[in-house]
Amino acid sequence: MPTTLTREYRFFLRPDGDYTVKGNSWSGTASGMSVAPFLTLRATLTGPVDLVTGYLINIQEIDHALAELVQTVYAQRRPAAWTYVDMLQESHRLRESFGGAFQVVATELAVSPFLTFRLDFGEQEMLTISQEFEFSAAHRLDCPTMSAEENQRYFGKCNHPNGHGHNYVVAVTMQCRDAQFPLAEFEANVKRLVIDRFDHQHLNLDLPEFADLNPSVENIARVVWDLLRAEPFFADLQNVRVYETPKTWADYHDSSANTDLGGSKTRTTSS
Numbered sequence: 001m002p003t004t005l006t007r008e009y010r011f012f013l014r015p016d017g018d019y020t021v022k023g024n025s026w027s028g029t030a031s032g033m034s035v036a037p038f039l040t041l042r043a044t045l046t047g048p049v050d051l052v053t054g055y056l057i058n059i060q061e062i063d064h065a066l067a068e069l070v071q072t073v074y075a076q077r078r079p080a081a082w083t084y085v086d087m088l089q090e091s092h093r094l095r096e097s098f099g100g101a102f103q104v105v106a107t108e109l110a111v112s113p114f115l116t117f118r119l120d121f122g123e124q125e126m127l128t129i130s131q132e133f134e135f136s137a138a139h140r141l142d143c144p145t146m147s148a149e150e151n152q153r154y155f156g157k158c159n160h161p162n163g164h165g166h167n168y169v170v171a172v173t174m175q176c177r178d179a180q181f182p183l184a185e186f187e188a189n190v191k192r193l194v195i196d197r198f199d200h201q202h203l204n205l206d207l208p209e210f211a212d213l214n215p216s217v218e219n220i221a222r223v224v225w226d227l228l229r230a231e232p233f234f235a236d237l238q239n240v241r242v243y244e245t246p247k248t249w250a251d252y253h254d255s256s257a258n259t260d261l262g263g264s265k266t267r268t269t270s271s
């Protein structure tokens, strides 16, 4: 797989439209002068890695291109005249900002720590929105086909007989077909279908989905996917990620929902 490099550029949109005094930072003049959206724009590039420097590209070049986009294109309209999707779509201009050896493969606009818009420049451009939601719940991991000792050894603390809690984070990614993505409806649907049902419950005891299914983070991701995908609103669902802890999360998407390739899941953990 070719190497990619991602650089994050931090900026704010001042209501007075003055974009001249800027660096890659949220600190500085706007903080003390006005109320302004604090935003993050990321660019992911691919290309050859230089054998001498070890660089794919100097990040100063990426900062320069991102700053130019902010200071020229984003400055053309007042903040209230933009949608976030409009802003991100303008980032396609970055594809002409670098030499032929480098390709911009994706850009992201993070508008809060929990809400990100992403544009992938593949054979077909794809715009997605990812939002994180939170719930707290108890569970117990235990397999009836294993002995008590085996369960304890395999699942460790998550086998505690009386259960225990986690603060889960659910990141839902949807394809975004136009600039007027119905964010409020999206949030309300995830809240109704998942968060309100899971929050402050004992997953094994209170949710029928886990009556005979171990509520591992992998299975929770799949159950959340199934709950969302059953609603017509989520026809463009792309991925569900569930964090059991900041160190462990699972991704699930069932590509057979649109094609016949079967489901896909990954588990990421570190200790």
Ligand SMILES: [Zn+2]
Binding pocket: 139, 157, 158, 164, 165, 166
């Ligand atoms: Zn646990």
